[in-house]
Amino acid sequence: MLSRDTEWRQGNLLTDGAALALKLVEALGSGSRVVVISHDCDLPNDTEEFVEVIVGSKVDAPNAMLVNAKNPRRLHVRFTTQDGEEIHIELHHANRRQVKKIEFSKFGARDSSFALPTDEKRALKQWLAARYGRPAFPSAFETRLRKIVQKKSVEHRIAKILEPASSHLVALFFDLGEDRTVELPGGEAYFLSISVVYDATEGGQHAREVAENVADELNSLFEQAYGTAYAATEIALESCNAVADTFMTLADLRKVDQWRLEYISLQEDPVGNFLPTGELSV
Incomplete structure (x- = not known):
C-alpha cells in the first residue's frame, strides 16, 4: 500500500x-x-x-x-x-x-x-x-436560449462569439436575480445580467478590449433574438459588461452562476460537447 x-x-x-x-x-x-x-x-x-x-x-x-x-x-x-x-x-x-x-x-x-x-x-x-x-439553470431559461435565430440557436451563436476570444476570458457569469431557480411561465421574461470576465493580470488592456467587444456582440445578439429589455417576453438582457477578474468579489460570485454551454460543438451540427468559459477560483 x-x-x-x-x-x-x-x-x-x-x-x-x-x-x-x-x-x-x-x-x-x-x-x-x-x-x-x-x-x-x-x-x-x-x-x-x-x-x-x-x-x-x-x-x-x-x-x-x-x-x-x-x-x-x-x-x-x-x-x-x-x-x-x-x-x-x-x-x-x-x-x-x-x-x-x-x-x-x-x-x-x-x-x-x-x-x-x-x-x-x-x-x-x-x-x-x-x-x-457546475450550476443548473431553470429548464425554461435554457429552452429560451435554444431559440433559433437565422438558422442557429442563440446558445450556438454565443459560442461563436466566444470562440475567438476564449484565450482572454476567465468566465461568463449569468445573473438571473431572484429567478435563478424559478421556472417562469411563457410570456414572463427572465431578467438577465451578464458579466464577461477577462484575465486582467495576464491579458491587460488587450484582454479588456476583447471582452468589451464580446459584450457588445452579446448585447446585439440578445436584442436581435428577444428584443429590447423593455419589450422582451422571454429573456430581457438588462446589462452585459466586461469585468476584470481582479474586480470580482466573493459577494459578486455568490449572486451569479457561471454559464457553460453543454450541448453543442462548433465543429458539429447539431449536437456535441462544447464549453466556452473557464472556471474561476475562489
Whole structure:
C-alpha cells in the first residue's frame, strides 16, 4: 500500500511501462499517457482502496477551447521538463479508471521527467470539480436560449462569439436575480445580467478590449433574438459588461452562476460537447 510519505501526487504521470503493467494501455509507445487524479490526501489514506487515473492521449498542440477547465468533459493539460520540453495531453472524463492500491503499489512507477506546472494542476483540479459542481439553470431559461435565430440557436451563436476570444476570458457569469431557480411561465421574461470576465493580470488592456467587444456582440445578439429589455417576453438582457477578474468579489460570485454551454460543438451540427468559459477560483 502507499505509505504516508509517498511521493505520488495528483497530476503525476505514470511511465509507459507501469501503465502497461497495470493494463491501462495495450502496448508501449501507444501515444496514451496515464495521469493520476486521486487527491493528494487520498493517495496515502488507508480507507481509500483505489487510485483514480485517467488514460489520456498526447496531442500535438493545445486547443484554446479545451485548456483551463473550459470544457466539462475534455481538458488539454501541459506537462514540462526541466529542459523546457513540453507535452500536451487530452483528458476525457469517460476514460477515468480505478486501480487497486495494492496493484498500484506493486506496479506503479512515476514518470519523474515530466512535471505538472502549478497553473496546470489548478486547472486540473477545477476541471475535476466542475463536473459535479457546475450550476443548473431553470429548464425554461435554457429552452429560451435554444431559440433559433437565422438558422442557429442563440446558445450556438454565443459560442461563436466566444470562440475567438476564449484565450482572454476567465468566465461568463449569468445573473438571473431572484429567478435563478424559478421556472417562469411563457410570456414572463427572465431578467438577465451578464458579466464577461477577462484575465486582467495576464491579458491587460488587450484582454479588456476583447471582452468589451464580446459584450457588445452579446448585447446585439440578445436584442436581435428577444428584443429590447423593455419589450422582451422571454429573456430581457438588462446589462452585459466586461469585468476584470481582479474586480470580482466573493459577494459578486455568490449572486451569479457561471454559464457553460453543454450541448453543442462548433465543429458539429447539431449536437456535441462544447464549453466556452473557464472556471474561476475562489
